[in-house]
Amino acid sequence: MNYMFILIATFKIIKTKITKLQEAMGVPTSHSTKRITQPIFKVKEEASLTDSNERTLIRRRILMDSNNNDTCSFSLPYDSWMVKHPSALHSFDRLMNSAMGKRIIVFLDYDGTLSPIVNDPDRAFMSDEMRAAVREVATYFPTAIISGRSREKVKDFVKLNNLYYAGSHGMDIMAPLMAIGSSNAKHCDMNLNTKGNGVPFQPAKKFLPAIQQIVRRLENEVKDIKGARVEDNGFCLSVHFRQVQEQDYGVLEKKVKCVLEENPQFRLTEGKKVLEIRPSIEWNKGNAVEYFLDTLGLNSSTNILPLYIGDDRTDEDAFKVIKRRGQGYPILVSSIPRETNAFYSLRDPSEVLIFLTKLAKWMKSSSIPKPCP
Numbered sequence: 073m074n075y076m077f078i079l080i081a082t083f084k085i086i087k088t089k090i091t092k093l094q095e096a097m098g099v100p101t102s103h104s105t106k107r108i109t110q111p112i113f114k115v116k117e118e119a120s121l122t123d124s125n126e127r128t129l130i131r132r133r134i135l136m137d138s139n140n141n142d143t144c145s146f147s148l149p150y151d152s153w154m155v156k157h158p159s160a161l162h163s164f165d166r167l168m169n170s171a172m173g174k175r176i177i178v179f180l181d182y183d184g185t186l187s188p189i190v191n192d193p194d195r196a197f198m199s200d201e202m203r204a205a206v207r208e209v210a211t212y213f214p215t216a217i218i219s220g221r222s223r224e225k226v227k228d229f230v231k232l233n234n235l236y237y238a239g240s241h242g243m244d245i246m247a248p249l250m251a252i253g254s255s256n257a258k259h260c261d262m263n264l265n266t267k268g269n270g271v272p273f274q275p276a277k278k279f280l281p282a283i284q285q286i287v288r289r290l291e292n293e294v295k296d297i298k299g300a301r302v303e304d305n306g307f308c309l310s311v312h313f314r315q316v317q318e319q320d321y322g323v324l325e326k327k328v329k330c331v332l333e334e335n336p337q338f339r340l341t342e343g344k345k346v347l348e349i350r351p352s353i354e355w356n357k358g359n360a361v362e363y364f365l366d367t368l369g370l371n372s373s374t375n376i377l378p379l380y381i382g383d384d385r386t387d388e389d390a391f392k393v394i395k396r397r398g399q400g401y402p403i404l405v406s407s408i409p410r411e412t413n414a415f416y417s418l419r420d421p422s423e424v425l426i427f428l429t430k431l432a433k434w435m436k437s438s439s440i441p442k443p444c445p
């Protein structure tokens with residue numbers, strides 16, 4: 073009997089040690105799995121992170137709800153998927169160890185990354201905490217928002233001046249005024265020229281009149297489809313169907329495709345409950361990442377670590393670029409398993425907030441020289 077007891081106790085101790093080790097390595101454990109796999113619609117839960125400040129961040133986790141369940145492409149359980157795309161939070165120390173001596177550059181998507189997905193695209197507001205976290209990150213690292221929205225609109229949502237913006241999936245970039253050669257770049261120069269007066273780069277400019285026409289045409293075409301709406305994103309446009317009845321979707325898709333056929337110089341892409349029409353040019357969020365690195369004078373630097381956080385299919389172009397460069401980390405925001413080029417994952421904007429807060433805190437407490445105020 074005693075032997076049995078000792079055996080069970082020893083087994084429990086070993087199991088606890090293995091679980092702690094897995095957690096430290098960012099590998100999902102049976103403990104974390106329990107939380108992840110609950111197929112619940114809306115679950116409130118407290119962040120179970122080590123830092124006491126983080127623990128106070130009560131998160132509203134939305135698992136598998138209709139808003140997030142947009143692009144599920146296969147049915148792997150989340151915990152198995154996370155083995156391949158570990159949590160950027162669990163792996164934070166590892167990420168930062170590899171950043172030592174390197175210059176971090178932060179790229180952020182907007183919808184679904186900095187703000188939660190909501191029904192009304194005009195109400196996709198960013199929380200004040202998120203704004204404060206992005207502001208702080210941008211004081212330490214060159215930071216750019218790369219969104220499918222028009223540049224003005226995304227800037228209106230973010231309301232920060234100490235970072236760079238690219239709208240229309242990278243087809244409208246306000247880049248730094250000055251390219252600083254990486255070899256002689258001074259740390260203090262990195263955040264210069266970010267007060268909104270950079271240099272615009274708009275590779276799809278010649279398509280503007282046609283885009284305006286398509287916007288008007290589609291507005292007219294879909295006006296009788298309840299819930300459908302067209303969003304003018306500057307150099308591209310979105311036809312939203314999040315609030316369209318399922319039985320009406322076919323008609324909507326047909327109308328969009330019909331307009332597209334009349335405009336062969338444009339192509340159709342899909343996002344989260346949205347059909348997007350954009351010029352058929354070889355330019356996407358990945359090109360925008362390269363462009364920013366270039367204008368920052370960092371494109372050929374071997375000493376950089378770009379971080380790109382995004383949730384959408386269009387962010388995959390940027391993930392691919394980072395992967396191809398062999399520098400930095402693409403991080404996917406998703407609460408469901410997805411086919412992705414990202415190395416790491418975060419479940420939702422609440423985890424993005426924790427990650428950005430940790431990143432700023434890490435820099436603040438490190439001995440690395442800080443940019444000039």
Ligand SMILES: O=P(O)(O)OC[C@H]1O[C@H](O[C@H]2O[C@H](CO)[C@@H](O)[C@H](O)[C@H]2O)[C@H](O)[C@@H](O)[C@@H]1O
Nearest residue numbers: 182183189190191193196219220310314344346
């Ligand atoms: O690149 P992003 O910043 O992620 O922009 C992609 C699209 O985001 C917006 O639409 C998405 O978010 C809306 C608000 O949460 C949601 O209602 C919609 O269903 C989503 O597709 C934006 O409205 C689009 O124009 C962007 O292309």
